[in-house]
Amino acid sequence: MSSSLVEERKLDVYINDKPVGQLKEHNGLWVFEYTQSWLKDPKSFALTPSLILNKKEHIDTGTQRPVQWFFDNLLPEEKAREVLAKDYDLDKEDAFALLEAIGGESAGAITLLNPGEALPPGDLFPLTDGDISRRIHTLPKGQMNSKQRKRMSLAGAQHKMLLVINDEGRFEPSGETPSTHILKPEHTQPEFYWFTVRNEYFVMTLAQRCQLIVPKVSIDYVPEPIYIVERFDRAGTYPNTQRLHVLDGCQMLDISASAKYRASNVTALKRLVDMTRAPAQTAFRLFRWALFNFLVGNGDAHLKNLTFRYSVNDCQLMPHYDLLSTAVYADARDHVNEELSQPIGDAHHFGQVTRQSVLAFAEDLGLNKFVAEREIERLCRSIQQEADKLITELEQQPNFESKASELQLLRNIRYRCIGEFASQLS
Incomplete structure (x- = not known):
């Protein structure tokens, strides 16, 4: 033709x-x-x-x-x-x-x-634990959201489900009703990535306690583990929820999603800093984010995992999300050879990072050396203390089937990643 x-x-x-x-x-x-x-x-x-x-x-x-x-x-x-x-x-x-x-x-x-098409009027459909469990069992062959109810194009590599959560329970939105939360089940390859729900909940909660700005998260069992995060690209509460226009790092820099790792470096981060309304604040937040990701062993903090509110004469960094430890899944002693999300100074792998490389990274972002030194000290101390508290909190919870295995994962993150990587900066 x-x-x-x-x-x-x-x-x-x-x-x-x-x-x-x-x-x-x-x-x-x-x-x-x-x-x-x-x-x-x-x-x-x-x-x-x-x-x-x-x-x-x-x-x-x-x-x-x-x-x-x-x-x-x-x-x-x-x-x-x-x-x-x-x-x-x-x-x-x-x-x-x-x-x-x-x-x-x-x-x-x-x-x-499509031209001339309109979304059908919005509605909510109640979701029981059994409903969610059945959707999980369709993975990885099917979607978690019903095709008839919600057309979803949420970016990202993991399977997700759109929800509205309010005082009356969990619902699946349809038509023009915006979702308010995102649900993630366990990874569909648990033999390689086990207990990702507990991993992400732990790391996100740890981030919040270490003063990173993150959305509210929760964990539940239906009986399969589910991780739920509140959407920060929304304003208002149901039924008056409004969508906010946001861009990820690739969209801000006008590059393809395929470049999310390749283009993730301090030069790209500095460009993003300079595009925001409050560059000094953004630079500090990105430094804290990169330092935190190093300490927990997150090698998947690419450009699409940065989001910016973009509107009239305004551009600001939104809360951090998709934080979890990836290095913990490496073979024993190989976690230090895992590649960083973006080079830190002259370091490209976790085991190469030193205090000097972190300070060089901070300088390239435009941060004062004294400010960077103070944050390194604070975060290295805080992250270990708060990780210990979170592990103790899980130990004190009533027993459930995977509790012992989930605790083992968290202890591996605490000692193989956080403990070792923090010691590299001493």
């Missing part, structure tokens, strides 16, 4: 209930154009720093694809994308078709609909 006969595909782009623009694709090239109503709105803003707010079409080229990269970054990654594609009988490489099928609920405020 002649390329000229290939039909152009279109999707309307909304932020909450406001039409923002139209996304088009033809012969592999993507185009985005803002609506006149959005351009005239005094509260309007550009979707990203590169998609400037003007009347002209933003047209991708063969090598520079800011439109495609932004929207592709809304989609799940890796195995989660494969499952979604299979569920809808689509090619996992056809990002536009995936957005067309599942763009009803993404990270942040973006909703994607």
